[in-house]
Amino acid sequence: MGSAAPGVVDEQLIRGLTERARAEGLQLTGEGGLLGRLTKLVTEAALEGELDDHLGYAKHDPAGRNGSNSRNGKRSKTVLTEAGPVEIAVPRDRDGSFEPKLVAKRQRRLSGIDDLVISLSAKGLTHGEICAHLAEIYGTQVSKQTISTITDRVMDGMAEWQNRPLDRVYPVVFIDCINVKIRDGQVANRPIYIALAVTVDGTRDILGLWAGEHGDGEGAKYWLRVLTEIKNRGVNDVCIVVCDGLKGLPDAVTTVWPPAIVQTCIVHLLRNSFRYASRKDWATIAKDLKPIYTAPTEQAALDLFADFSDKWEARYPAIVRLWTNAWAEFVPFLAFDTEIRTIICTTNAIESINARIRRAVNARGHFPNDQAALKCVYLAIMSLDPTGKGRKRWTNRWKAALNAFDITFDGRLSATKN
Template structure:
């Protein structure tokens, strides 16, 4: 039996009380009659639009009353220095459609409404709706069509673009925020996006870095679209992280990126660059036929599960000499090419190996992000891609948080909501891994404990 959520029950109770009071007072009788007569709730002639118009105009009139100092119809109005001076028509876009308002004016021209400020053509809720739709993967023209077809609001492509661009400053602030001095582990992985570059659309890699702090909590450190190849690009990324406060990194887990190990070692000389073992296994299995995949996977296990680097080399040589190894020399080559960046993994104890074994911490995030970007033809520039990816991460985490909030108070076996995707997620068995890190890197860990 499902246990009720206390917060949801309280919200329902309050909403029911309000609805009951309105119904018993007769305030809704005329509205109910119009609904029964077939009048629409939304759209240009919708009842909700009329109600919102009445509420906004009443609020604006109350603001003007406070500004001029007298109520409408006051016989002593002429004694006041300022006075009412009719209204100005104004159309504002809302979540339920366009609403035509009569905005009151004053004689002196000093009235500045707060409810619907001068120059504002949309209520804040509509901006939030547009940004949410954009974060969900809809293009600007998709959003334009969606608003017009669902709530009857017609906004230009340029207006919607400006609304979305408003989050640009937030993205810049997030991408340049200060970071911790030490991240024991940083994972790096990429998602391929299509971006217009000059007169052509190119595939570019949007790299996402996730750092694990001293408490074992994961944080998305930044998103970078690769503008140039190799060491030059990675040197700029590492320099940016260092400038934001990262003084040391113990282990960086990534998939063999050209120039990356050199950039890391130039910025953090003592850092260990570790090839993602899962990526390495996938590369080794790339040309293996379907019928041999299980056998090859089993034969590779002694290599990456070896107790030491010497034992791993012995296992690799044994695989190379076997029938499967002779049949698939590309699998052997994958390990030999990555050997220098693979073997650091083997020097760590089991609990720490499980933490740095794979970049799956990011891959699950990338899977969700690909669902958001797959409907887009391409992005106009690198900044647009970073902005959407950042918004998508926020949107995914917010949705999961709302789902968890709905299940708050339920027993563990009754909860079905997903946990955090990446941001704020706690690394499994972190205490044990941190203990082993403190034994491997005592001088670098202890000052931060």
């Protein structure tokens, strides 16, 4: 009788197993289920194959007689799999030199469950919620410490990501801040800074994450270290650095990238204005501020700001003072082409990232240290692009913006483009 094609054999084998399982009343998943049994059979067969390769001969092969090493029984081991806990028999050799690859010594989980835990953590589930999910779906108990150990695996990947080479030039780099709660003696807010760039191709690129310093905050020395790190990774030039009144950052930008312009984030400036106003006045204030940041020239903006001050200073002097103090970093915006202004004010990409990060951060409440908080933020960022292959577009009108950037900044983008 001729042999059947591999695909047919596989299909017949699977059908036979499922029919037998149904006849015996065997469940597909759960403890003792069909998937668990299949996992056990496949894993044990793979381990036997590894031992064959290690010894140089198969089981019962005469070539192994009177050899220097041989099989030496098996040891039982329970591993956590996506089909639930599975007890497997791991073969041993006489001189103890066999090191399994599929299920390494002291390994208690198959790799798939690690990937699942990391994925759930990236989506903002707490360690307790992940434990409950695994217990409900796979019928197994996993400690919070085990979950933490699994997610710690991402730190090597984070270090590699944080040190990867970057583009030689970026039209815009946004430096934003997410506040997290760190339990260092007592729970206190600590900033984590995110550098988000718009590339020459019109896509977003998250350059890295940095924990804020302890004490009174970050100054020029801190920002010089951060920006120098970015420059050392290949960034020779940045046209515009957008931030929200970060102390010492403008001086550091001037030192690292002398031609770069430091621009106050218009969106943050507007949000900070609303903090000082009653909610019932927000719409009117927003309407009165819009002509200022859309003015065609600085002089026109000054005239409009004078009108705004006359109207609102008596009621909200803090808003007028906020804009007055930020004016030097706000003014560059007024000299830009409309296309460039649109890029700077487009916040959808920033907001989608911040929303994912805040969801993950808020789910955990507080962190034991900076490293744990950075791990959480990194996982949230990676969940936005699990494959790591695609950069999302910043805007659909990028060609017009690129031409405006190249003209405004004297061809710096085209001259240094990779």
